[in-house]
Amino acid sequence: MLIQLNSQQAKLKDELREYFKGLITPELKTELNNPEHFEGGGPEFKKAMLTMGADGWIGLSWKKEFGGKELSPIEQYIFVETVMRTGFPFPFLTTESVGPMIAEYGSDWAKEEIATKILQGKLIFGIGYSEPNSGTDLASLQTKAIKEKDGYLINGQKMWTSLANFSDYIWLAARTDFEAKNHKGISMFIVPTNDPGFSLTAINTLGDVRTNATFYENIKVPDSHLVGEINQGWSLITSQLNLERLALVNHGPVEELYKNVLELAQNTKIGNDQSLTDLSWVKQNFAQIHSGIEALKLICWKQTWIMESDQLNMAEASVAKVYGSEFFIEAYRLLMEIMGELSILKNDSELKILNARLERMYRTASILTFGGGTNEVQRDIIAMAGLFMPRSR
Amino acid sequence: MDFSELSHQQEIRESLNKIFSEKCSPEKLKNFDNEFKHDENLYEFLATNGYLGLGINEKLSGSGEDLYDLGILFECLGFHAAPLCLTGCLVDVAQTLQKFSKNDNHQSIVSSITKGEIYTSAILEPLNHDPENPTTTAVFDDDKIIISGTKYLSEISSLAKGILISASSNKGVILALVKTDNVKLTQLTSTANSPLFKVELKNVSIEESDVVHEEGRGLEALKYLLQINMVMRSYIALGVTNKMTSLIASYTSEREQFGRVIGTFQAVSHRAADCFIELECLRLVNQQASTNLNTNLDCENDALVSKIWAGNACHKISYSAQHLHGGAGVDRDYVLWRYCLLAKECELINGSASQNIERLGLNITANQ
Secondary structure, three states, X not given: OEOOOOHHHHHHHHHHHHHHHHHOOHHHHXXXXXXXXXXXXXXXXXXXXXXXXXXXXXXXXXXXXHOOOOXXXXXXXXXXXXXXXXXXXXXXXXXXXXXXXXXXXXXXXXXXXXXXXXXXXXXXXXXXXXXXXXXXXXXXXXXXXXXXXXXXXXXXXXXXXXXXXXOOEEEXXXXXXXXXXXXXXXXXXXXXXXXXXXXXXXXXXXXXXXEEEEEEEEEEEEHXXXXXXXXXXXXXXXXXXXXXXXXXXXXXXXXXXXXXXXXXXXOOEOOOOOEXXXXXXHHHHHHHHHHHHHHHHHHHHHHHHHHHHOOOOHHHHHHHHXXXXXXXXXXXXXXXXXXXXXXXXXXXXXXXXXXXXXXXXXXXXXXXXXXXXXXXXXXXXXXXXXXXXXXXX | OEOOOOHHHHHHHHHHHHHHHHHOOHHHHHOOOXXXXXXXXXXXXXHHOOXXXXXXXXXXXXXXXXXXXXXXXXXXXXXXXXXXXXXXXXXXXXXXXXXXXXXXXXXXXXXXXXXXXXXXXXXXXXXXXXXXXXXXXXXXXXXXXXXXXXXXXXXXXXXXXXXXXXXXXXXXXEEEEEEHHHOEEEEEOOOOOOOEEEXXXXXXXXXXXXXXOOOOOHHHHHHHHHHHHHXXXXXXXXXXXXXXXXHHHHXXXXXXXXXXXHHHOHHHHHHHHHHHHXXXXXXXXXXXXXXXXXXXXXXXXXXXXXXXXXXXXXXXXXXXXXXXXXXXXXXOOOOHHHHHHHHHHHHHOXXXXXXXXXXXXXHHHOOO
16 A cells, blocks of 8 residues: 555646646636636637647647546546646546547547547537436436438437536437437437537536536437447446546545645735734634645545556545535635635726635536536435445435 | 455454454353453463554564564454453554663563563553643653643553653653553543553653653654554444444344335445545555554654544444444343444544544644
């Protein structure tokens, strides 16, 4: 048992830190401060993605046939962690969860055209799972894909399709067998957003994160756009979600924010030659966050280490999701308490701190407790798969 | 990075679980509920079969210095509520002497411990929340050292040949061995019926050779002792909370109300799932702390984090287990109650969660 990064991995982290200093240009920063481009999609964002792809960073752990470097998932995690620390809206769902599924289960066309280009930073996916009447009960989804000669005809509506406003494709779950029990009749498709039958409307959220309702009207896709076997989509969904859950709770961004607030608090004078960090309750808040981050880091490292040898274990992926998402909310609260009222000043305000990141982060925090599979379902999974308890009802 | 147990570690875990399942059955544990809680036969069995040499160098008759091996022993002791208190002997004395003493006599003490000789420590003092600054004093007087003070929560002291004491002197903190015969022992009765003692030292005279570290390294040795003690107590906590969580899972999967097993109620299964999460976090922070201590004698923040998680997990999981069992949980004919008492002991001794949070906060904000 050895629970630390080895010297090459530590070096990789330093190398990446330096790399991103060059990549995140002032122009890119300005673009990312524009609410319209919070999640990426602008020209500078696209340029940075292509550069990262060309420099070989996106697919560190991917197979060489896709252009990867065949390093371990730990190196891949370090890359994602470091890029997320910079605040760059890295499309990790595309690269860390959908991409690997396509690389493994996609048709020859999908492997060559899609997986390879994801690694080159050329393609972005939105995820088409939820529907107006199918959220937590995902297997009840109603979007249809009807088999026709040489392909499938797709009709339906999806909700919360984040990034769809600048995605190239949707990773879409559709019903292909209408007789079979709910989860047994679902298949996965790669659906191009440039099809005339595709449309969307924006949904603006509490955290200024834009998401979308997406509509699919008589979209015809060839057979090569089916991923995996017909009617076997559910296992792809659950595998993808396990990968997604790990990617969602990466410990990098929250640790970066913690360090930034710590440095700020150490340098914030509150009179009588005292710093904010001289106050005992401030110390305690930092210690609470520190001990929480340590656990999160170790959960993520262990999951990543498991990926080297094995499939992700369901109970542990759910532990990561529940613990991480609930810890983020707590951590933002404790950090905001430390900086007090200054934390609620917005980015265009005088006296704002840390580019008002705290003011924005707390507004986005709730998404993760219900997104990616609501935490109630995750706890059901933990009780069943981790403690071997009976299914709850 | 490697989270797996080596094959010899898996073997240790399997054999210990087998040994303790047989020797710490509820029937056998009952014998110690109202008696001096130290199972001599079990202790001898562990000594004869090499388990008291875990974490100790081969040259000193041990099986290697990997602290994770030692962690497995403490986790298994906790999981089976074994009637043995071994942190004073195997952790405080054996590890500190092994790491800090250059004295042959001390090295042979470590070796004798692996064979079943008992030593213990007396570090904590009533109402002193800063064990790095003992109120017990040591005065250097020619070639003698005179020690006075009061210690408590010293384990199985009446059986120990010698006691490792911390004291403040004009040369800084020292750690030294005193003969048990030269101190006054009073047995305390405490919540988990562990054999804990008050140790009074009145002008106890020792030789300089009884100091277990080189001159000037006393504080370093004491800090190491406190850290490794925290981590090994957290391993006991891991075993205790793991057992309580598995009791929750099995009990709620069988107990029926309203015509169904209560584990099918989400309110019940979710509270169990929260215990599982807490347990998983505790396991990981313990593993990090113990493996980091293998290569670095000062890992204070890692040790604090593991003891903070241990304190919180002991508290939360104990009350979840009692609650989800209903009356069965508090019935002394069922097994849970012993674990609840042990949980409180693990939670509080050598730093509660709140106390350690304060210490950790101090370290972090001081740029450590």
